[in-house]
Amino acid sequence: xxxxxxxxxxxxxVAPQRLAAAIDESAAVGRVWLPDELAQVLLHQLDAPLADDxxxxxxxxxRELQRLRVRTHGTFRDLLSDHEARRSLGWMIKCEVLLRxxxxxxxxxxxxxxxxxxxxxxxxxxxxxxxxVTSQARSFRVGPILRGTYGFFRP
Amino acid sequence: xxxxxxxxxPCPTGTGEAQPPAVIAVRELDGKVRYQYHPWxxxxxxxxxxIVSLPEDGDVKPATPSARDAVDVAWAREVMxxxxxxxxxxxxxxxRMDVCGVFEARVLRPTLGGASPVPYSALVxxxxxxxxxxxxxxxTTAKRKFLRALRAVVRxxxxxxxxxxxxxxxxxxVLAAGAPSSG
Numbered sequence: 001x002x003x004x005x006x007x008x009x010x011x012x013x014v015a016p017q018r019l020a021a022a023i024d025e026s027a028a029v030g031r032v033w034l035p036d037e038l039a040q041v042l043l044h045q046l047d048a049p050l051a052d053d054x055x056x057x058x059x060x061x062x063r064e065l066q067r068l069r070v071r072t073h074g075t076f077r078d079l080l081s082d083h084e085a086r087r088s089l090g091w092m093i094k095c096e097v098l099l100r101x102x103x104x105x106x107x108x109x110x111x112x113x114x115x116x117x118x119x120x121x122x123x124x125x126x127x128x129x130x131x132x133v134t135s136q137a138r139s140f141r142v143g144p145i146l147r148g149t150y151g152f153f154r155p
Numbered sequence: 156x157x158x159x160x161x162x163x164x165p166c167p168t169g170t171g172e173a174q175p176p177a178v179i180a181v182r183e184l185d186g187k188v189r190y191q192y193h194p195w196x197x198x199x200x201x202x203x204x205x206i207v208s209l210p211e212d213g214d215v216k217p218a219t220p221s222a223r224d225a226v227d228v229a230w231a232r233e234v235m236x237x238x239x240x241x242x243x244x245x246x247x248x249x250x251r252m253d254v255c256g257v258f259e260a261r262v263l264r265p266t267l268g269g270a271s272p273v274p275y276s277a278l279v280x281x282x283x284x285x286x287x288x289x290x291x292x293x294x295t296t297a298k299r300k301f302l303r304a305l306r307a308v309v310r311x312x313x314x315x316x317x318x319x320x321x322x323x324x325x326x327x328x329v330l331a332a333g334a335p336s337s338g
Contacts, residue, residue: 008236008239008240008243010267010268011232011235011236011239011267012232012236014267014268015333016228016231016232016329016330016331016333017330017331017333018266018267018269019231019232019235019266019267019330020327020328020330020331020333021266022235022262022263022266022267023235023305023323023326023327023330024327025262025265025266025298026262026298026301026302026305027298027302028298029295029298029299029302030295032261032291032292032294032295032298033291034272034274036274037274037275037287
């Protein structure tokens with residue numbers, strides 16, 4: 001379509017609604033995976049070693065995981081099959097997965113606070129508690145994205 | 156969205172009879188001419204370029220809503236075509252045809268041609284991309300590039316930068332509501 005002008009001529013022949021759809025699809029910048037592809041990514045992620053992601057956690061987060069006695073070996077699949085861990089961390093994995101799929105990066109650390117007060121996740125709690133870094137990360141608007149888009153947080 | 160159609164200069168036919176003006180529709184937005192409708196030629200020009208021919212039969216007048224819609228859709232098509240050209244030129248100049256290729260495979264062909272989106276696995280095999288993740292990142296880049304191209308083209312028709320996004324929304328609405336027949 002880009003390789004010759006006949007492709008561009010297509011713009012003048014298709015139903016205008018198709019052009020509107022092209023605008024819509026382009027505007028959905030974060031929508032880059034087909035459902036099958038996303039499923040493959042998620043399945044792959046289930047078998048990813050937890051340690052790889054947990055290694056990025058800051059000291060506060062690591063302490064919090066120790067306090068909760070969260071098993072930090074194994075995979076995300078193992079974590080999901082652990083009832084106690086699932087209770088405390090399952091929702092964070094959802095955050096993680098969605099952040100990865102929508103923003104292209106992200107770790108649990110960027111997601112939100114572990115522990116008793118994880119009913120809400122603001123930038124302050126998320127970044128203050130977990131991010132080992134960083135000026136770049138501090139501009140990362142975690143709270144509004146999660147609250148506004150996915151509604152993970154109980155009022 | 157645009158100002159009312161206004162009259163232009165008369166058509167010099169030499170017959171001495173009262174003739175319709177050569178340009179009876181000058182549609183403007185923010186003081187800039189968006190397009191002109193020439194009833195004698197029954198074509199619409201945008202910046203001197205013919206962008207649509209109106210049917211010979213029937214009583215098509217630019218003042219009627221249907222004719223205005225047809226012209227609006229033609230204008231929107233022209234903007235979209237120019238945006239794609241703009242993007243292609245950018246891809247060529249930066250030697251990033253891979254960006255355009257992914258955009259074509261995942262956005263243009265599916266939306267304009269009704270084709271199924273090409274899986275990243277196929278793009279990796281065919282286009283020399285390293286991983287599906289790389290292809291996904293390219294698609295993000297491509298979408299942003301196209302939106303920038305679209306804004307650049309629309310910006311040519313508006314004076315106020317703040318109107319660009321509104322104009323794109325209007326363009327999209329025109330297309331979404333447009334008659335399925337082509338210009």
